[in-house]
Amino acid sequence: MRIEIVVFDGFDELDVFGPFEVLSMAGFDVRLVAVERPALVTSMRGVHLQVTEVLSQADGVIVPGGGWLNRAAEGAWAQAQRGVLPARLAALAPSARWMASVCTGALLLAAAGLLSGRRATTNRNAYDELRAREVTVLDERVVDDGDRVTAGALSAGLDLGLWLTERELGADTANRVAATIEYRPQTR
Secondary structure, three states: OEEEEEOOOOOOHHHHHHHHHHHHHHOOEEEEEEOOOOEEEEOOOOOEEEEOEEOOOOOEEEEOOOOOOOOOOOOHHHHHHHOHHHHHHHHHHHHOOEEEEEOOHHHHHHHOOOOOOOEEOOOHHHHHHHHOOOOEEOOOOEEEOOOEEEEOOOOHHHHHHHHHHHHHHOHHHHHHHHHHOOOOOOOO
């Protein structure tokens, strides 16, 4: 199973590397991908990544947040304003088994029209913005609404990775990964 995690200038590191670590350890083919073309991408705290692949036809897609709450010039908010990433997500959603988000990445899924009428979560400070997009917001670490799975802020990305691992590969695999990283999931 191929899982793509979208990275863009201003992404939050923990939103990306938490689920990346968990899903990779579970045995998934996990790739960091750029929005439009291979590029040097810089996270919100200055980590530079040379990303050689582009968002394509994956089985699962994870969208991080970063820079939404402060309306940063780079990050999730800027990606929503540009419109390219939401359009790509909307175009790819019918062919993906699921699309997921961490933190304010949920607002990018919402900007793509992928959370309307659904249950979801995000960073607590963005609940009202998500509700305004016709989303039923739940105060949970992970909300599984079938082909859309959302996780709350920052460290909830670990829970998302473990949740998806259990969903796809079973509880034994998820428990093995959780024990390996010495983390107790907060979703079960």
